[in-house]
Amino acid sequence: MLYKKSAGQGRPVYLLHGWGFNCRVWDDIIQDFQQYWKVTAIDLPGHGKSSLPASVKYNLDTLTAELLPEIEPGASIIGWSLGGVLALNLALQHPKLISTLVLVASSPQFVRCNDWVHGMPANIIEGFATDLTKDYRQTILRFLAIQAMGSDFTRNTLRTLREKIFLNGEPHIKALQGGLEILLSTNLRPQLKKINSDVLFLLGEKDTLVPQSAGAASTALTPNSRYAIIAGAAHAPFVTHPQQFIQLISDFINEH
Numbered sequence: 001m002l003y004k005k006s007a008g009q010g011r012p013v014y015l016l017h018g019w020g021f022n023c024r025v026w027d028d029i030i031q032d033f034q035q036y037w038k039v040t041a042i043d044l045p046g047h048g049k050s051s052l053p054a055s056v057k058y059n060l061d062t063l064t065a066e067l068l069p070e071i072e073p074g075a076s077i078i079g080w081s082l083g084g085v086l087a088l089n090l091a092l093q094h095p096k097l098i099s100t101l102v103l104v105a106s107s108p109q110f111v112r113c114n115d116w117v118h119g120m121p122a123n124i125i126e127g128f129a130t131d132l133t134k135d136y137r138q139t140i141l142r143f144l145a146i147q148a149m150g151s152d153f154t155r156n157t158l159r160t161l162r163e164k165i166f167l168n169g170e171p172h173i174k175a176l177q178g179g180l181e182i183l184l185s186t187n188l189r190p191q192l193k194k195i196n197s198d199v200l201f202l203l204g205e206k207d208t209l210v211p212q213s214a215g216a217a218s219t220a221l222t223p224n225s226r227y228a229i230i231a232g233a234a235h236a237p238f239v240t241h242p243q244q245f246i247q248l249i250s251d252f253i254n255e256h
Helices: 023-033 060-070 082-093 122-132 136-148 154-164 173-185 189-194 213-221 242-255
Strands: 004-007 012-016 038-042 075-080 098-104 198-204 225-230
Touching: 004 023, 012 023, 012 082, 023 038, 023 154, 023 242, 038 060, 060 082, 075 082, 082 098, 082 173, 082 189, 098 242, 122 136, 122 173, 136 154, 136 173, 189 213, 198 213, 198 242, 213 225, 225 242
Parallel strands: 012 038, 012 075, 075 098, 098 198, 198 225
Antiparallel strands: 004 038
16 A cells, blocks of 8 residues: 655646655655645655555566556656656556656666666666665665765755655665666666657756766657756755756646
């Protein structure tokens, strides 16, 4: 069963968090967005207060199936990092369900390869997967440090993320392992041409996990899409540059 937190009225807008987190990471953003829309933040399966899927497989299709009953037709989805991958897959598998997608610090492929230089080396994710078996709490906290690295407000960003990470409870180890495998193995680039939704790729200029170059590269593959770069931001632009983040997304969703 999925835990969710809703506020406001009107157009349905869903917030999907990143790896290891829970819906409380969106608390400050909900305060602004609820003035305009019905905003629902969801704990992904195995994260926060949401239970693990009944399926023995924790993969992209399983998570998509778990989220599907929660999404109202015509919805807008804002997905951060891993949440962005799930949002993309939802739009691909159910093309009439979602009107607009905002992919925050996310990409159709997180891992770098010969024909996609807009990602991170695979050994970084593999290293986190190995470390999970030794001390998953410290592994999560180390991942937070990388997310905050390079931003204009590194110390404040890291403090905020640390405050949010376990507010709804600690994620299940199976969810953490499965989430890393999704980031490591997923390549949705060949399917982007099938996206019917209007899409905004929203990236941080100083993100070390999803480089800003992924914005233009992803947009070139996706119809009805655009990208925006938030100067000075890293992997969590909604924490470091909330007003710019809110304005960009509000303008985009209202336009469509």
